[in-house]
Amino acid sequence: MITLAVMLIVLLLLVILWQRRLIVNHNRQVKYVHEKLNNILDEGTHERLLLFSSNRELQILLTDLNRLLDANHKGAAERAKLDKSMRNMLANVSHDLKTPLTVVLGYIETLLHDEDMPAAERERMLRTIHQKANEVISLMNTFFDLAKLESGDSNIPLARVELGEVCRRNILSFYDLLNAKGSEVQIDLPDEALYLMGNEEALDRILNNLLSNAIAYGGAGGILGLKLYSDEDKLYIEVWDRGKGIAEAHQDKVFERLYTLEDSRNRVYQGSGLGLTITKRLAEQMDGTISLSSKPYVYTAFTVAFPRLRF
Incomplete structure (x- = not known):
C-alpha cells in the first residue's frame, strides 16, 4: 500500500x-x-x-x-496611395485655377492702369477675362460634381433607356467639329434596339466625356470611332481612335481623381483630369464598368459595359 x-x-x-x-x-x-x-x-x-x-x-x-x-x-498602402493622390489633386487644382486667375488679374491690372487703351483692345481683354472666369467656374462645378458622386449624395434616377438612340444623338453633336478637323468618323451601331436601366443625362455625359477625350488626345490619328454591341448579358459602348494613345504605365491611373498625362498640362488639351473619373463614377451608378485598351497610334479604346435589359 x-x-x-x-x-x-x-x-x-x-x-x-x-x-x-x-x-x-x-x-x-x-x-x-x-x-x-x-x-x-x-x-x-x-x-x-x-x-x-x-x-x-x-x-x-x-x-x-x-x-x-x-x-x-x-x-x-491604400492610405499612402490616397495621400499621394490628394497631393497630386491639390497640385493640379492649384495649377488649373492659378493659370486663368493669373490672366484675369493681369488683364484687370492693365485695364485699371491704362486709361487711354483703345476700345477694341479693351473689349478683347474683357472677353478674355470673361472666358477665363468661365473656365474657373466650369472647373469648380466639375469638381463639386465629382465630390457629390463620391459622397453618395447624388443617386441618379434610372429608367428604361434605348442605348442606340443615345449613341446616335451624341456622335451627331460632334459631327461638325470632327468634319472641320478633317477627321474620319466610323460609326457601328446595330439595327436592333438595345435597352438598359440607365439615366439619359448621365449617359450623355459619359459619351460627351469619352468623345471629347478622343478628339483632344486622339486627333493625330485622323479617325474616331463609336461602336455599340452586345452579348447575352451586357451592352458595350466603345469609343476608339488611332491617336497617340496612353502608355501602359499610365493606363491604370487615368481614372484617378485629377490624374493627367504630363502634356495635358498644356492648355491645348483642355482636360482638368476629372472627366474620366466622373465617367467611371456615373457608369458605376448604373451598375456599369469602364476599361481602357491602348496601343499608341494603332488603337486606343475606352469601353463602357452595362447590364442588358431584356424587356
Whole structure:
C-alpha cells in the first residue's frame, strides 16, 4: 500500500511538473507574440507572426492576428496611395485655377492702369477675362460634381433607356467639329434596339466625356470611332481612335481623381483630369464598368459595359 501511495504521489508530482512546464512554455510564447506584435506595429514593417506551437488555440490566434496584420498593411498602402493622390489633386487644382486667375488679374491690372487703351483692345481683354472666369467656374462645378458622386449624395434616377438612340444623338453633336478637323468618323451601331436601366443625362455625359477625350488626345490619328454591341448579358459602348494613345504605365491611373498625362498640362488639351473619373463614377451608378485598351497610334479604346435589359 505504501509503495502504491508513493507511486501515486510521484506520478502526481510529474503531472504537476509537466503542467507547470506547459504553462511556462505557453507564457513564453504569449510574451513573444506580444513583443513581436508591438514591434511590427511600432516599426510599421510588413512582417508576420511566426511561431511553432502544438497549442491549437494559439495557432488559431496567430492565424487571426496575421489576417489583421495583412488588413492593416493593405489599409496603410491604400492610405499612402490616397495621400499621394490628394497631393497630386491639390497640385493640379492649384495649377488649373492659378493659370486663368493669373490672366484675369493681369488683364484687370492693365485695364485699371491704362486709361487711354483703345476700345477694341479693351473689349478683347474683357472677353478674355470673361472666358477665363468661365473656365474657373466650369472647373469648380466639375469638381463639386465629382465630390457629390463620391459622397453618395447624388443617386441618379434610372429608367428604361434605348442605348442606340443615345449613341446616335451624341456622335451627331460632334459631327461638325470632327468634319472641320478633317477627321474620319466610323460609326457601328446595330439595327436592333438595345435597352438598359440607365439615366439619359448621365449617359450623355459619359459619351460627351469619352468623345471629347478622343478628339483632344486622339486627333493625330485622323479617325474616331463609336461602336455599340452586345452579348447575352451586357451592352458595350466603345469609343476608339488611332491617336497617340496612353502608355501602359499610365493606363491604370487615368481614372484617378485629377490624374493627367504630363502634356495635358498644356492648355491645348483642355482636360482638368476629372472627366474620366466622373465617367467611371456615373457608369458605376448604373451598375456599369469602364476599361481602357491602348496601343499608341494603332488603337486606343475606352469601353463602357452595362447590364442588358431584356424587356
